[in-house]
Amino acid sequence: AQTVTQSQPEMSVQEAETVTLSCTYDTSESDYYLFWYKQPPSRQMILVIRQEAYKQQNATENRFSVNFQKAAKSFSLKISDSQLGDAAMYFCAYRSANTGNQFYFGTGTSLTVIP
Amino acid sequence: GAVVSQHPSWVICKSGTSVKIECRSLDFQATTMFWYRQFPKQSLMLMATSNEGSKATYEQGVEKDKFLINHASLTLSTLTVTSAHPEDSSFYICSARGRFAYNEQFFGPGTRLTVL
Numbered sequence: 001a002q003t004v005t006q007s008q009p010e011m012s013v014q015e016a017e018t019v020t021l022s023c024t025y026d027t028s029e030s031d032y033y034l035f036w037y038k039q040p041p042s043r044q045m046i047l048v049i050r051q052e053a054y055k056q057q058n059a060t061e062n063r064f065s066v067n068f069q070k071a072a073k074s075f076s077l078k079i080s081d082s083q084l085g086d087a088a089m090y091f092c093a094y095r096s097a098n099t100g101n102q103f104y105f106g107t108g109t110s111l112t113v114i115p
Numbered sequence: 116g117a118v119v120s121q122h123p124s125w126v127i128c129k130s131g132t133s134v135k136i137e138c139r140s141l142d143f144q145a146t147t148m149f150w151y152r153q154f155p156k157q158s159l160m161l162m163a164t165s166n167e168g169s170k171a172t173y174e175q176g177v178e179k180d181k182f183l184i185n186h187a188s189l190t191l192s193t194l195t196v197t198s199a200h201p202e203d204s205s206f207y208i209c210s211a212r213g214r215f216a217y218n219e220q221f222f223g224p225g226t227r228l229t230v231l
Binding site for chain 1: 147149153157158160161164204206207208210212219220222225
C-alpha cells in the first residue's frame with residue numbers, strides 16, 4: 001500500500017506570514033492524484049488544493065500553492081498571508097489514478113496561527 | 116460544491132445496542148461511498164468502501180459483522196455499529212465520490228459516537 005508521511009505534527013505561523021507544510025509519499029505508480037485537506041475544529045474535511053501527477057505545473061488556489069516534486073515524491077503546501085481561519089489540521093492525501101478509489105492520508109499537521 | 120450530510124451528528128448509546136449512521140449525497144449521485152474512523156488527533160482510517168448496489172469492501176482488521184454497511188441507492192449509505200462497546204467510541208466520517216473529473220471525495224461532517 002502507498003504511504004503518505006507528514007513529518008511535522010505541529011506547526012505555527014504568525015498572522016500574515018507564510019508557512020510551508022511538508023508531505024512525502026511512497027508509490028511505484030506514475031499516474032496519481034495528490035490532495036491537501038483542511039480539518040478545522042468543526043471536524044469537517046475541506047479540500048484545499050489538488051494536483052494531478054501528470055501535470056508539471058504546480059497547483060495554486062488563491063493563498064494556497066503546492067510545490068510538487070514528482071521525482072522526489074514530495075508535495076508541500078505553502079500558505080501565504082496566513083489568516084486566523086487557517087488554523088486547523090492539514091492532511092495530505094494520495095489517490096491512485098488506476099487502482100481503486102482509496103485515499104491514503106498522512107498523519108496530519110496541526111497548524112496554529114498566532115495573532 | 117457537492118454536499119454530503121451525515122445523521123446523526125452526535126449519538127450516545129448503551130453498550131450492547133446498535134447504532135445506525137446515515138450518509139447522504141445531497142446534490143449528486145455517489146457511485147462510491149467511503150467510511151472512515153478517526154480517533155482524537157489522529158488521521159482518518161478507512162474502514163470500508165461501498166459501491167451502489169454492491170457489497171462493501173472492508174479494510175483489513177475491520178469486522179464486517181460488527182460494522183454493517185449498506186449502499187442501497189446512489190444517494191444513501193448507512194453504517195450500523197452492532198452490539199456497540201466503549202472501544203467503538205470514535206468519530207465516524209463518510210465521504211462520497213461521483214463521476215467527477217478530479218476524482219476527489221466530498222466529506223460529510225462526521226458523527227461522534229459515544230458508547231457508555
